[in-house]
Amino acid sequence: MFGLKKFFSAKEQQNLQQDRKAVVSRSNQNDKFPIGYDENLIDRLKDDHTELVRLFTSVISHVENQRFTKAITELSTFRTLLTSHLITENTKLYLYLNYAYQKESTTSEMVSHFRKEMSHIGKSVMSFIQQYNHSGITAANQQKFLRQANEIAGILVNRIETEEQRLYEIYEFSLAVAENA
Secondary structure: OOOHHHHOOHHHHHHHHHHOOOOOOHHHHOOOOOOOOOOOHHHHHHHHHHHHHHHHHHHHHHHHOOOHHHHHHHHHHHHHHHHHHHHHHHHHHHHHHHHHOOOOHHHHHHHHHHHHHHHHHHHHHHHHHHHHHHHOOOOOOHHHHHHHHHHHHHHHHHHHHHHHHHHHHHHHHHHHHHHHO
16 A cells, blocks of 8 residues: 555645544444445456556557558447446445545535536546547547547546545555554
């Protein structure tokens, strides 16, 4: 697990230290708890990230080399994996974190912010994919596609880094808090 000081500002560290005393206890994981802690979840989400980056990089490469049919096929595969990844995050990660930190306003607000931000990013990426699935990728729109795709790639890489360095650590930390409660 990453060290908190490495990725969190001093203020965030202070707030997280307060949240360590939170009510993320075993009692939260009783029959009323909507979803339990999944020790493999973060590894699966990170594996998804690796594959999403690989696929999107492949799409860009295909377009750069004017292999438009292959690009559309990879873009469709990317869309499928991204959709699955977002559903997993929403139904397993965010649901768990919202419940685990429901009484800790700082962490709860941070999780809510991550969720809303990812929802916006997801909608933008899906709109981009839909646009090119509908119109196709051709020599005529190749440069426009590449500009947009490179912008999206930057946003996705930044988001992935932020999730893995902050959000996933909060998830992993929640178990440590529960075990020490």
